Amino acid sequence: MKRLELTAADLLGVRFAHSPMAEVVTSTFGLRGTAWPFAAWRERVAADVARAGLGTFWAVLDPPTGVVPDFLTPVPSAPRPRLSEELRRIAATPLARVEAELAAAGVPSADPAGVLDSLVREIERYHRIAVAPVWPRLRSAAEAEIAARAQLTAAHGPRSLLDGLHPRLRWDPDALRLDYLKDGDHPPWSLDGHALALLPSGFAGPHAWVMESGAGRALWYPPAAYGALWAAPFPPPAALAAVLGATRAAVLSLLAAPSSTGDVAAALSLAPATASHHLTALRDAGLVVAARSGRRLLYRRTDLGDRLHDLG
Structure with a gap:
């Protein structure tokens, strides 16, 4: 005491x-x-x-x-x-x-x-x-x-x-x-x-x-x-962050599971517009794809995105 x-x-x-x-x-x-x-x-x-x-x-x-x-x-x-x-x-x-x-x-x-x-x-x-x-x-x-x-x-x-x-x-x-x-x-x-x-x-x-x-x-x-702090997805590998930038690499890492723009924004403490910008850039690069699930648009990694992430 x-x-x-x-x-x-x-x-x-x-x-x-x-x-x-x-x-x-x-x-x-x-x-x-x-x-x-x-x-x-x-x-x-x-x-x-x-x-x-x-x-x-x-x-x-x-x-x-x-x-x-x-x-x-x-x-x-x-x-x-x-x-x-x-x-x-x-x-x-x-x-x-x-x-x-x-x-x-x-x-x-x-x-x-x-x-x-x-x-x-x-x-x-x-x-x-x-x-x-x-x-x-x-x-x-x-x-x-x-x-x-x-x-x-x-x-x-x-x-x-x-x-x-x-x-x-x-x-x-x-x-x-x-x-x-x-x-x-x-x-x-x-x-x-x-x-x-x-x-x-x-x-x-x-x-x-x-x-x-x-x-x-x-x-x-x-x-x-x-507890919630450590339950969140861990940051991406340093090599991946060096290629994509820390935030974009974190978005790609998070998309091991399908996530909406709002999910990404909440998990990484980003503004929705910022999360949307990074998701669009990753989609345009062929690293993620988007598909509708009911009323939600969910993003997930492509095979190319998986390979890049794992190499990082």
Whole structure:
């Protein structure tokens, strides 16, 4: 059990953000584990990640103590930071802090500057392979979660912001309590003058974590629709995206099963006109065909479309 006392002023200062580095860190848990929501994603990216030469990355992100250094997860200063912005903050971490947190994680280094430089480069590489292909769905799920929380707050007041946030979180009249998977009490959690940032993360899965450092306080938790997020069709192979473009490749991948324009738009979070444009282009290229089923026009891949997709 971990307990965070919240005053009325603290509650009014709660804010949301969607952090690329939070997704990077939590995705490594999903890649190393066996949680079912991530099975298709693991199958798609595991081999490429293994070939990517990420020795420093894994030494620090999968340390002997199991505790990832806090300098890798700066609390966002903006609602929608870019990975490049967060990496600049990480690269600017004082070397004394890097050295101390690496030692605490069980990976001491005599060259913290070299480790930091390698980490930044390898995080970029890992993100490109493992996170970027699913980034649109991660951002969409986070945005939907934030919008839903805003509506709750507008309808029922600030305290409703934390109600039902996660099954392991309990909100009582003066504190937020997080039940950890391991038994026993944990040291009290204090905001210490910082605002609390709530960071919905699609890779958090069923878990929630608190992050505290000298730079801020954050709570990572899964958005309400994280199960549907991972049930959606996985993005197409990178080679196919390089030929067709990421969105058009995603449309072709989706059409393993017959789908209407509306189905494609809903599955890929596209405007109907945009989905129609991509379907028309794929049909004109001979990669999909359309046939009526009752009142619906359904598109599916042709043999040529199947072969191109499978080669990707």
